[in-house]
Each structure stands twice: as structure tokens, then as C-alpha cells.
Amino acid sequence: METVKGTARYECRNCGFQHLKQLFKVNTSNEPVWFFKCPRCHLVCTDLQIDSLRLKKIYSREYFREYYIKNADLLLSYFKDEINEIEQVVANKGRLVDVGCGVGFFPKVAQGNGWECTGVEISEYACNYGRDNFRLNIYQNDLIDCKFSDKSFKVITFWDTLEHLADPVRTLREVNRILVNDGLLVIKTPNINNLGNRSHILLSKLTKRDYFHVETHIFHFTPKTLINMLERSGFKVTQTRMVNEPRDRSIPPDSSVKLKLWLLLLRLLFIIDNAIGTREAMICYFKKG
Numbered sequence: 001m002e003t004v005k006g007t008a009r010y011e012c013r014n015c016g017f018q019h020l021k022q023l024f025k026v027n028t029s030n031e032p033v034w035f036f037k038c039p040r041c042h043l044v045c046t047d048l049q050i051d052s053l054r055l056k057k058i059y060s061r062e063y064f065r066e067y068y069i070k071n072a073d074l075l076l077s078y079f080k081d082e083i084n085e086i087e088q089v090v091a092n093k094g095r096l097v098d099v100g101c102g103v104g105f106f107p108k109v110a111q112g113n114g115w116e117c118t119g120v121e122i123s124e125y126a127c128n129y130g131r132d133n134f135r136l137n138i139y140q141n142d143l144i145d146c147k148f149s150d151k152s153f154k155v156i157t158f159w160d161t162l163e164h165l166a167d168p169v170r171t172l173r174e175v176n177r178i179l180v181n182d183g184l185l186v187i188k189t190p191n192i193n194n195l196g197n198r199s200h201i202l203l204s205k206l207t208k209r210d211y212f213h214v215e216t217h218i219f220h221f222t223p224k225t226l227i228n229m230l231e232r233s234g235f236k237v238t239q240t241r242m243v244n245e246p247r248d249r250s251i252p253p254d255s256s257v258k259l260k261l262w263l264l265l266l267r268l269l270f271i272i273d274n275a276i277g278t279r280e281a282m283i284c285y286f287k288k289g
């Protein structure tokens with residue numbers, strides 16, 4: 001996104017409003033990343049540009065090992081709970097596509113529950129991991145370029161994917177086309193109303209290092225801005241759950257004093273966030289509007 005004197009030169013990728021408000025800059029290991037907020041729909045986005053070369057570099061073996069494979073047991077058990085939640089609201093099993101499926105943990109678990117699963121993933125490493133380890137059918141592509149048939153899926157899931165997309169509204173319109181009429185769309189994404197997440201963004205701003213996905217997340221949602229985007233893309237929300245991320249929260253005993261103090265502060269914010277209901281992420285269920 002090109003910027004001129006505190007405003008973004010072109011329109012909000014959700015509501016079309018021009019002149020986004022410039023918030024602050026984070027100097028990452030690559031180029032500086034600016035955060036913007038739309039004065040009309042309040043959506044927060046950045047000017048992060050990821051070309052295919054950087055895409056390959058970012059979503060590498062190391063990325064998936066660090067965020068996913070290292071925590072395989074935790075994530076597989078987490079997704080087992082989530083497919084059970086989905087089955088509470090979808091009567092009969094059928095075709096399911098997981099968009100941005102990574103190494104395939106969610107489709108593996110859903111397949112085990114009797115769903116006919118497809119994965120969509122841009123990372124070559126992650127696609128091969130899912131195919132080799134779980135025998136999954138994974139398309140290495142953007143969802144739009146997969147060109148699935150109209151109304152071909154009963155359930156479509158985005159687990160921490162939407163915030164990575166350059167044009168999420170375009171992708172959501174495609175989701176609307178390929179979802180059956182009474183189908184379910186499930187979206188999980190971080191909540192930037194969460195004090196812990198806000199502190200990580202602030203830390204990134206102060207230290208000029210990436211502590212909150214500054215180099216991978218283009219959009220930063222609240223429950224309101226997420227639902228607003230989905231409504232604009234032809235969906236209506238049927239359920240919203242505020243949740244915490246499945247992660248190990250213990251303080252490593254060999255941490256420095258500085259790190260221990262930071263982790264203690266985060267623990268305090270975690271308690272406050274849970275008391276006031278601003279958890280780390282949201283999982284929303286949508287139907288076609």
C-alpha cells in the first residue's frame with residue numbers, strides 16, 4: 001500500500017473507504033510495515049507486501065516446524081475438540097475444505113471423524129508434509145485458483161488463515177460460491193482487542209522486531225470488523241466464541257530476568273483479558289446470508 005502524508009493512497013479492502021488513517025510503523029527485518037485503520041469500518045490492516053519469492057521464504061519448513069509440528073500433540077487434540085464442535089451444528093458429514101491447511105492437522109483429524117477432506121495450502125513444504133504423513137488430498141494453490149465447482153462443500157474452514165490473505169473479501173466471495181446453501185463457514189483469527197496481543201504489537205513497535213506476526217498478517221481483526229467483512233461478503237454470523245490460543249504458557253526456568261518479568265506481565269494481562277472476555281482469538285460460524 002503506497003502512503004502519502006498519514007493516509008493510504010487507496011481504498012479500504014473491506015468497505016472501499018478512501019484515505020485510511022495511518023497508525024504507526026514497525027521496522028521489521030525486511031521493509032518497515034505501516035499499520036492503518038479505516039475510519040469508516042474500523043478494520044486494521046498493514047501495507048505488508050508479500051511477493052511469491054518472500055512467500056516461499058516465509059512459509060518454509062522452519063515456519064511450520066516452529067508454529068505447528070513442534071506442537072503437534074497439542075494441536076491435534078485442539079482440532080479434535082473443534083471438529084466435535086462443528087458436528088454439533090452440522091447434521092450429516094460430507095465434503096470439507098480447509099483453506100490454509102498448513103501441514104494438514106485439521107483435515108487429518110476431520111478425516112478421522114469421517115469427513116471427506118480437501119486441503120488448500122500455498123506452501124510446498126506443508127503440502128508435501130500433509131500428503132506424505134496423513135495421505136491428504138491437498139491443492140498447492142490459492143483457493144480462487146483451485147476453481148472448485150459451485151456448491152461443492154458442506155463445511156469450509158479457515159484456521160488462522162484469513163488474516164494472511166491480500167484480498168480476503170475476494171476469497172470470501174469464492175467461499176460463498178463453493179459452499180452449499182445450508183453449509184457452514186468456520187473462521188478462527190486473532191483478536192486485537194486482546195490486551196496480550198496489543199502488548200505484543202506495542203513491543204514490536206518499540207523494539208523494531210516482530211513479536212506479533214507483523215511480517216505475515218496483513219489484517220488484524222476484532223469480532224466486529226470480522227463480522228462486518230463477512231456480512232459484506234454475503235454471510236451472516238450464527239455463533240461467536242472468544243477463545244485462547246492452544247499454547248504452552250509455562251515460564252522456562254532458564255529465562256533471563258527481563259524475559260521472566262515480561263512473561264509475568266503477560267500472565268497478568270491474560271487474567272484480565274479472561275475476566276473481561278477479550279480472549280486471544282475468536283472462532284465464528286457463518287451461514288450464507
Ligand SMILES: [Zn+2]
Binds near residue numbers: 013015016040041042
Ligand atoms: Zn473500511
